[in-house]
Amino acid sequence: MxxxxxxxxxxxxxxxxxxxxxxxxxxxxxxxxxxxxxxxxxxxxxxxxxxxxxxxxxxxxxxxxxxxxxxxxxxxxxxxxxxxxxxxxxxxxxxxxxxxxxxxxxxxxxxxxxxxxxxxxxxxxxxxxxxxxxxxxxxxxGERPKPEIKNDVPKFFYVKEPAVLVMISGDPQWAESKGAKEVKRVINTSALILHEENKEFYLWALGKWYGASNLMGPYKAGASPSQKYGIIKEDLIKDKKIDPISGKTADGKSIYPPQINPEIIISTRPSELLQSQGEPQFQAIAGTALLYMSNSPNSIFLDSKTQDYYVLVTGRWFTAKNLTQGPYSYVPGRNLPHDFAKIGANSPVADALVSVPGTAQAKQAAIVSNIPQMAKVDKSTQPKNIDCDGAQKWTNIQGTSLKYAENCNTPIIQVNEKQFYAIQDGVWFTSTSGVGPWTVAVAVPQSIYKIPSSSPIYYVTYVRVYDSNDQFVTVGYTPGYQGTFVSADGTIVYGTGYAYSSYTSGTTWYPAPATYGFGAGYGYGYDEGYYMGFSMGVMMSPWGWGTCCWGGYYPPPIHVTNIYTNWGKHTIVTGxxxxxxxxxxxxxxxxxxxxxxxxxxxxxxxxxxxxxxxxxxxxxxxxxxxxxxxxxxxxxxxxxxxxxxxxRVPANSRPPDRGSAQQLRGGGGMRAGGGFHGGGFRR
Structure with a gap:
């Protein structure tokens, strides 16, 4: 244990x-x-x-x-x-x-x-x-295998003008649209991309249609597809099957002026978007030879001694001689220039200290990642809306005797022919059948906690059952359930780094967890270090973002979010x-x-x-x-x-003014409902 x-x-x-x-x-x-x-x-x-x-x-x-x-x-x-x-x-x-x-x-x-x-x-x-x-x-x-964290280099897009990154989970998979079969939709993305044979490609974002002659672009705003496209869009938004990419902040304000039409960037592989507002502007970091890009929402640094750029995304460091052309390579935190550890706690870029091995901030973030969020669950609780795309398809979990249903929206694990476990919103359920009926589990087999990080459902190993009585089961999860892990350097990273394959059929897409595309950066020091967690870039449109962020909603930091509130007051006791x-x-x-x-x-x-x-x-x-x-x-x-x-006096966090660039907001690319946000981790 x-x-x-x-x-x-x-x-x-x-x-x-x-x-x-x-x-x-x-x-x-x-x-x-x-x-x-x-x-x-x-x-x-x-x-x-x-x-x-x-x-x-x-x-x-x-x-x-x-x-x-x-x-x-x-x-x-x-x-x-x-x-x-x-x-x-x-x-x-x-x-x-x-x-x-x-x-x-x-x-x-x-x-x-x-x-x-x-x-x-x-x-x-x-x-x-x-x-x-x-x-x-x-x-x-204990019995949990140490996670293998991968650090493969994503594709970086560096732009100096407003842009939106739209991720497609691998090669595009097309599905027929309801009520208009001739209009096909890319199903393995949270964005809305429609196309008819021998016609333009249309993408809906920022309250308008963008058109292109090629799926990968370039896209131009102001397209006017026929009325049926609008009907398809409204139906999909109503059913919460796509992300409308509203481009609005939490208070409903647009992050772009009306006359601005951001560049649309389509990617079918793990990618990150780096932006600056115009030509890059750098400011010195006191006591070091480092500079930081002050007109960017990203963590971009320049070592004035070597003229190497260092970029921090998902808690991982990457370096390049040229931001636009690269090539980028991964840098273990222990190999960073020593000046990174000299960044002051009151510096505008102090949040980077969380990703510098050996710093107090890195140590505290690692501690937080091991403290569980806990609750007492009423034994009468039932899982909600478990859906499978047809009969369950069982896939072996490498290195174990377990199997999981790859075509379900909820992780369902087969331990043996008469023992099944499902997890939803941080609560374990058990049954003698893969289709239920389900009861709240009072214990979980240790074999489940041996699922390796190479499995797309690895994150379930971060949910535990602690105790039970006649009425309640005490459960808890650590941030690994929401995608935060401790790297070999002892620092916090977002995502395992694996490029998992998602389940896709002619009608259904169940996204696997994704590491990149969220613009994830770690926020540290808000109110004494309490509000610590990965934050998601406002205009990132990553894999699986679709079913969460309606009306400019930004989830709170993942170390603070309590997903048990999704079960309601009468089901969960948090004290x-x-x-x-x-x-x-x-x-x-x-x-x-x-x-x-x-x-x-x-x-x-x-x-x-x-x-x-x-x-x-x-x-x-x-x-x-x-x-x-x-x-x-x-x-x-x-x-x-x-x-x-x-x-104590609240610790300083990154000041709100980093030029006029849009700041990272809220949550960590997670949905408050459990696991990765939207389709990242399945609910």
Missing amino acids: RWLVIVLLTLSFTVAQGAKKSSDKALVWPKDYKLGEHDITVFQPQVESLKEDELLATSAFKFTQDKKEYYGSFSIKGRALVDKSKDLVSLSQIKVINVQVPAAKKDPKELQAQLQGLYDGKSYDIPYRAVINNMQVQVSE PGGGFNVNTIGDTKFARAHGSGEIYAGHDGQIYRRNPGGQWQQYQGPGAWDDINRKNAGELENLHQTRNVSE
């Missing part, structure tokens, strides 16, 4: 407030309360680990006995339910363990029982961002309920303890304090503290720096 350990980060506790960010309210530590005959001060806890859905935290405390102050520590263990979209980690089934009171004449077992009484039947919430700030992570892949504010455990209300807020329980179980001058001391007994060597205080300084996560 795959697990992760998150070492020594600091928590802030708060009450859940629906969708409102829980950390909006700064909390004060330490806290005083009465426990039996003792007045006890509890200092801000630190998380020791998060393993699957089990969270362990340790806190230092102080109490008075015989007019002397004693210090100790205790740990709490509980079930964690992570809801990234609400910035909440809900902790329930809390157990108090490992109470230590050195030098005090106090029975630890008695004190543990008293503390446990405060937590019985209660749950509380932790800000999610407190769980990801300044922490270290150790990941054990255990019964939450309470740790300011008021039991009947006791806490007050600020004066002058002693710098007490910590170290990872070694010892008690430490930090004086106003920054000197660290270790507790030796009542009234006795010994100085420790500053060189050995690195871990303690990390605790100190993370102690007030909820009060």
Whole structure:
């Protein structure tokens, strides 16, 4: 079983407030309360680990006995339910363990029982961002094979004028149009491309028809096909079978002036569009020999020493001597010029640091990719709208004994003749037949988690079942389910890099996951690093974009999106309920303890304090503290720096003004409904 350990980060506790960010309210530590005959001060806890859905935290405390102050520590263990979209980690089934009171004449077992009484039947919430700030992570892949990430070079189109990239998934496949069989439609694209024999090709985009004498263009705006083309278009838009490519922002505004007709670029292979508004303009990056293209929405850099261009797409680096002519080659992050690691955290291009191995931003992004989004699913839940193109066609999954139905809109896996599993919106279902009836799965065979990254349904291995009871099943997914993976460099990349074959028939297209064509770039640092995720270029029209982005909708970052909301309130519980504010455990209300807020329980179980001058001391007994060597205080300084996560000043992200070029917006090329957006990953 795959697990992760998150070492020594600091928590802030708060009450859940629906969708409102829980950390909006700064909390004060330490806290005083009465426990039996003792007045006890509890200092801000630190998380020791998060393993699957089990969270362990340790806190230092102080109490008075015989007019002397004693210090100790205790740990709490509980079930964690992570809801990234609400910035909440809900902790329930809390157990108090490992109470230590050195030098005090106090029975630890008695004190543990008293503390446990405060937590019985209660749950509380932790800000999610407190769980990801300044922490270290150790990941054990367990039985999951390490994904093989491919870095084959896509085709790059560099243009200096507005352009739209339209992807066709391989060679064009034509299908008859409803009500007008003589009009054929390219079925293996999300865009609308129509054609009649011996007539022009027509593409609908930006509210107008474009015409061309060749499928690959060039296309010219202002074409006027016959009325039947308009009827076909309206029917397909109504049925959400094509992407109208509206070219509008989230607030409904056009990203192009009325007189602008962007160039239409058609590609049948993995491709990326690079754009600048006119001739490229470069600005220097302070402290480096690097320049960045300031009038481009893309991450394009120039090394002034070598005159090499570096382009960052999908978390991967590519280099070329000429942006237009190439040739481009892949660059492992570890082989980048050292100046990339010197980009300042406040630089306009600081988000590139996520893709530079060894940087704090890269490490934190990798941590986030291993924290699951979780929910409790009612066992009565049923999958929605599972469709197959005729009888199921079973395809072997290489390296396993499993098969999957290639001609269905939902991943359906055959384990054996009487055991089938389907996944939809992050929930596993099981049946004795490939056509159902389906029930929510309370366990998933380990063989499924051995599906290799060469399989188009590899992403399903990032959804887990954690627990179950008579009514609910606790499930969760990590960002791999939405296409985010950790590369060999330890950095985050979008997509496996495989050019999977899609299923296409005369009437149906089920797209396979795609890596390129989304203009995907990683957004880092929005509001303390919380809103981290791959973003999709506004006017990218990638494979499988069609069934999502209506009316200028841009999905939120994929590390924050909670796809479990698609099931509705009555089906999914994203928190255990019964939450309470740790300011008021039991009947006791806490007050600020004066002058002693710098007490910590170290990872070694010892008690430490930090004086106003920054000197660290270790507790030796009542009234006795010994100085420790500053060189050995690195871990303690990390605790100190993370102690007030909820009060931090939001980190700087890329400033909104990068020339007048259109910025990346929202989501990661994913649909909020599960897996890759639209037809990238099937729902």
